[in-house]
Amino acid sequence: MTDPIQPKPRRDFLIKSFVGAAGAATAALPLAAQAQAAASQAAPAAPAGADAAAAYEWLRPAEQVFVEGLVNHMCPADKHTPNGVDMGLNVYFDRALAGSWGQGDRLYLQGPFKQGSASQGYQLGMTPAALFRAGTEGLAAYCQATYKASFDALPPDAKEQLLKDLQAGKIALPNGVPAKTYFAQLLQMFYEAMFADPMYGGNRDKMAWKMIGYPGVNTTNKLNIVKFKNKPYRPQPLGIADLS
């Protein structure tokens, strides 16, 4: 019997999260640094320095480990991109949950709360950040009870099955958080982390845009729409920071 637990040194996570944070912090950089970032656009990206701050703003340590395991599973290193942490996806999760969206902006949160039908949409009394926290606690308890291990320590097959079961609502989280709702938020955040502008922390070096051929804020296409009709067109993508 193989041991399902594959312990990883914590330090490894931290070093990798430094890399993501370098891309993440672009929006907050002073103008001179942004200009430098824009200038470096033409050249291949330099390896991110290990001296960049690995600042998690909101995620607790156990949540950091979970998110890193989740994004590395959902976005493994392959011919398209580096793994999720090296893409900065974990940083996106942290910033999104810490920020106005995570804290409930544009979400009507007055009671009374009732479950409602699927057509009625989100009806929990929690902000996205609160849902993440409660759901992640529930999942951690479920993993301990079922596997005697945390999510990040599970082998890929077990992680895959667990995520699919969460998605299908086949798992009852012990603290009562609706698994489907919790997972739907994680999956939506994964797509946002991949494809949102790099200033939000994910999509480092526009790698997800390069993967699909999206040019970002290169959007003056009056001539291109005719010139490149059914012809290859892959400009170097630009992000918001590059034009700011």
Add this chain to the structure above:
Amino acid sequence: MKKMNEVDVVLVGAGWTGGILGKELSETGMTVVCLERGGPQASADDFTVPRMRDELALGIRNGMMVNTNDQTETIRNDAKETALPYRRLGSYLIGTGVGGASTHWNGHTWRWTDDEFKIRSRYEEKYGKKYIPEDMTIQDWGLSYKELEKYYDKFEKVAGISGKAGNIKGKKISGGNIFEAPRTHEYPLPPVEQTLAGEMFEATAKKMGYHPFPRPTANASRAYTNPDGAKFGECQYCGHCERFGCESNAKGGAHMTVLPFAQKQKTFELRTNAWVTRVERDASGKKATGVTYVNLVNGEEVFQPAKMVVLTAYALNNVHLMLVSGIGQAYDPATGKGLIGKNYCYQTGASATLFFEDKLFHPYMSAGGTSTLIDDFHANWDFDRAPFGYIGGSIIGTVQYGGRPIQWHPAPGGTPAWGSQWKDETAKWYERAMNIAAAGSVMPNRGNYLDLDPTYRNRLGAPLMRMTFDYKDNERKISAHAAEIINKIAQAMNPAHLNKATPRNAWNATVYQSTHNTGGTIMGTNPSNSVTNKYGQVWDVDNLFIMGASLFPHNSAYNPTAPVGAIAYMAADIIKNVYVKNPGKLIDA
């Protein structure tokens, strides 16, 4: 309560209709105050690049839309359910601020035909009275295409519509929409560029005997100056149209056309952050005396007296204001009595995704209206609905709206939702996928309506409006038929993979479908069947007018903006030329 000086007209909401009436009435010297709940918005300050290329903030988190913490609705599919708050925007996205939804629409602009305005008569005449289901409350509007034509023309010129005519004074023109109602003039601008997907759809649709054409849209295909002197830039196909403001004023909107011209008049005043909470009336209840609003800047409650009140907010907000002001009788589905909230409609549809190994669509190169469509199953009155058993129809075609990748990263059905295989497929197909989609009409039904919610409140403590809505048999048949046509065309195009269209059966509030919410303060031929006459004048309170799609007794497959604009111009004309001289009922019925 603070009381302002009386003005001739108070307008509630600064979108298309507030802008149109504000300009037209203030230019005659009438004193006009326009109250807008949201903040100021101007292209040069608010719609700047690169901020307007932020899909996450604007396309996903809906940064330009109303904040549900301010105001939302409660929703349910059926009156037997408990309505719950529409807590997070999904199915429809209501605008806010100066310009309203005209700042972030796609620009689709259709002239609704005479068949729409005479819907009951026309269907009864062709298919017999029994063809109309007993619970379908369609009715003639008391309006004709003929009287609206010059106002459609005016609105198209003001908003800078790009398109190709298919019927000028009865002469059918190939390449345009031959099913459109006869027009006096060509569109002010030529159509926007056609996409590769459009060319492919067009070739197949023609072979199948249909009549494809480019969508009419308020995306300026050339630099343009409208008759009032508003300057439009040339559309750059930036892929950030719907849900985004246009930095180059290439998308016609009230904020860069009518409103700035109204603001040039000394007799016009726009007050932002002014949230109207009530239409006030005198003791008789037959005359509006003005409106009460909260000045959000200092929290003060203000009474703005006016000789005339016009509700120019979004359709749902007009209905809400009528309900909270207690004007008219709220509709009761059990008895069918009452008119406020009656005939609430929406839109249906269906869509398929087609994948081609050897094509490159560049989905991000798009205007709001880069679409090639057929109208053979909608405005085409000769299309025999009897075998399908529905009223209305659908417009079908390929629509390229932006390819913004959080929202649009298609993969063939069965692809995992994450992992390396997901990346393989997403990388492979992003540029090689196109869609065929339908927008379908929705007919009013006795069980679909708007009223006040007994439980939930908005930020100012007023009851939320309650929306009871579902697609009924008629709409399910439209959607099923549209899906069938879409799949036939798609298969004839021979894609490597096809994610087939499936019918929409139940309304789900979580998935974006359309911001074409109509009805609730409908127009009609007399006070027993409608809230207003064809000019939007409230039958029982003749110095109160309502504009916008809340006037529509049913919803078309066409987008609502052209009749919204045209009816506003028609109302402005009669107010200026008839009503002002002799205030009172414009139609005796």
